[in-house]
Amino acid sequence: MSFPWANEYKPQSAVTKWVDERLPLPRLVYNAIGAGYPVPRNLNYFWNFGVLAGVALVIQIVTGIVLAMHYYASVEGAFNSVEHIMRDVNAGWFVRYAHMNGASFFFIVVYIHIFRGLFYGSYKAPREMIWLLGVVIFLLMMATAFMGYVLPWGQMSFWGAQVITGFFSAIPLVGEPLRQLLLGGFAPDQAALNRFFSLHYLLPFVIAGVIILHIWALHIPGSSNPTGVSIKGEQDTVPFHPYYTAKDGFGLGVFLIAFVAITFFTPNLLGHPDNYIPANPLSTPAHIVPEWYFLPFYAILKAFTVNFGIPFTGIVLIEAKLMGVLAMFGSILLLFFLPWLDTSPVRSGHYRPLFRKFFWYGLIPSLVVLTYCGAQPPYTQWVVLSQVAAAYYFAHFLIILPIVSRIERPLPLPNSITEAVTGKPLQTATA
């Protein structure tokens, strides 16, 4: 940490002093999320969502450990063990509904967190590493959520596993062997269920580990802020505690109110009725859809309808199915390159008139459309809409952003955070 004015941890008692000299863990916490971490004073409510994502992970781990005490990963017993939790285990319905909806809320806060980073340019130098680690966390979350959805072994669990592992069979030559390796068989069965349970239990702890790296990387340059202007002096910052702990406490209250309202009053709103039907390998549901947080990616997958080949020869180079799979993974992997695609020196979207237009009128609507189309049956109008939206999505990151950052004329930036907030220039502390 490179702010000379940061508060220093001073142990108050002989005991804390003794501990500090041997294992300075309280000092680490103090400097990471305590009074020893100076944070820009102008953060808005969008900066609450990092902490909320951490809370959501804790909710998932705690409720998940409890569920694992009653769940059994067997093809015959998994569905009934979930219903046993819902009916006979003390407060089991509460734990299960909290876990089920907790996954959705984890994604909601993480998506807001990601879009905050996209709009305010939090991925730009010197914060590229934070962004890269964030994308890793996002990928791990998706894997964890997918495997968790398989565990109840309902119809959507089974057919979700079937379809998602089917992606890998699109890969030429190694596809089908790879799929059998992942499933431990020709179709999802006991072997797949057991390994998904094992990995579903493991990955959250891996996520927690990467989050520690994510926060570590954050503390090197310090938090970004809505102006995108770097911290220039002591007046630009406030200590994390009590200023942002208090603000996060309030944010946590609002988050929990929303979470409780859904969990207790419409717990199945975000789920699919078919997952209350036990898995049946001989009968596919009329309409397979993933959980809502995967819908944009599912829409991208479905949007690729033509083979790529040499015109008029009939030679196919890449089949539509493979291209859909590549594009779906590509739509997330391209985020790894974002810091080098958007070269504008200005971070915040506030001061980037052209970027802002593409963000609000291009990227966000395209993702809304993709989410909606992802849940629709394959009728012409939805296919066409998702093709337009998916084309925009790729163009936005891969073509538009690099061009915009070259031709755009940013608005004048404030000289400092303090100036942006108070209207008065920053007084450089010379006293």
Added chain:
Amino acid sequence: MVRLIAFLVGVFFSGMLLIGLVDTVVGAIKEPALPTAEHEFHKTPKAVSFAHDGPLGKFDTAQLQRGLKIYAEVCSACHSLKLVSFRDFAALGYDEDQVKAIAKGWKTEVPSLNPETGEPATRPAIPADKIPSPFANEVAARAANNNALPPDLSLITKARANGPAYVYSLLIGYENGQPAELLKKFPDAKTPDGLHYNPYFANLNIAMAAPLTADDQVTYDDGTKATKQQMAKDVAAFLTWTAEPKLENRKSAGWAALGFLIIFTVLAWMSYKSIWADKKH
């Protein structure tokens, strides 16, 4: 270099999508999707309200008892209720002895073994037992039902969109043969032999014959007039309970949690404002 590759990848993906778009539109014009009977004649469930609806709703135990009677006398001939135990009926307002009596008098007995010979046998149910299924296994169920499998009803109201209304609508939604309009428009969509036309069923033709055929098919103990609508509604309420027996606990716990959190959030907001009082931001 990164930007050049990105540009090419972007052009490729977006280009393929736009070609696909043209292809989709051309395909739709050349061969427009044909309308189907399911699409045009399927009805969404009727609007129906229950005592347990809404954030304050509670089960009407008298109605649940009536629903149990419908299940026991009508549905249970073909449909299992595997996830529910007799002891759970205590929640419908029955005392211990009544639960025992219901278990003992259940028309299907519980599979067991003859203690002397080890031969398969049956014994009367006890409260700890799950409701015995009418058929020993799927093969037997299909054999007795013209190769259709009657689904287990424990979770049926959660396993169908708008479940309680769906069950209600399906039970009273049987029509005497297909509408003439349907047959005129889709001559191929004639209901196959052995199936029954019901516009609330996903593909319009259901294997189950109308189970509620006449008023007073079941005699209610509490004197309620057993119209078809009443019976359908009561059994839909009962099946809502079987799918979500903890519904009342859930809602009351929810109110307690919400009340607590609202106070906490107000306090946290005041705390936040007072800490930031001297800081312009």
Added chain:
Amino acid sequence: MATVKKTTGTSKAPRKKASEASAELTETTSNASAQDSETSHSEGEGVRRRDFIHIATVSFAGVGAAAVAIPLVSQMSASADVLAMASIEVDVSAIQSGQAIKTSWRKQPVFIRNLTAPEIAEANKVNIGSLREPQTLAERTQPGKENWLITMGVCTHLGCVPLGAAAGEVKGEYGGYFCPCHGSHYDTAGRIRKGPAPLNLKVPEYAFLSDTVVKIG
């Protein structure tokens, strides 16, 4: 200047009060004026009210966390289906005099033993005062059914299953049951006579529904 006085006054006082939280609130903007001894008594009221809000907020969070912990812990206790299997019925008509059977109740072994006349006599001969847990055979059986000794098959020492119920097993020095784990000997009334176990084999709650059927639990 009046506004300065107000802000410094209210913001400074909690720094002094909340000692731990004070460090981080150290000067960022205010400096010279804050040093003035202007923390007047009239501000005391506001100070206490603010401290109260912070304390109330943190306490509420603590209470909430504790309230959530209750279901997260209570889920571990016996679930409704386990509690429902609380009683069993056993047909004892096939047990000859001198024989015993092991059955399972609440996932624990239960010994049902049809005592012979000499075994009953031997059990009644014992001086009750000399026993580790003084009980007569009559106290451990039901009236008119003194030959039916029904006990848990769980050694009161550390929970092993004693031998002696099945044919051919060692019955111990007192002809009842013998626990091989740490060498506890039980007599023909299932009472502890020798070895480390502190108590007699537990007699579960049971009732004869008829001459041949006993209900345990």
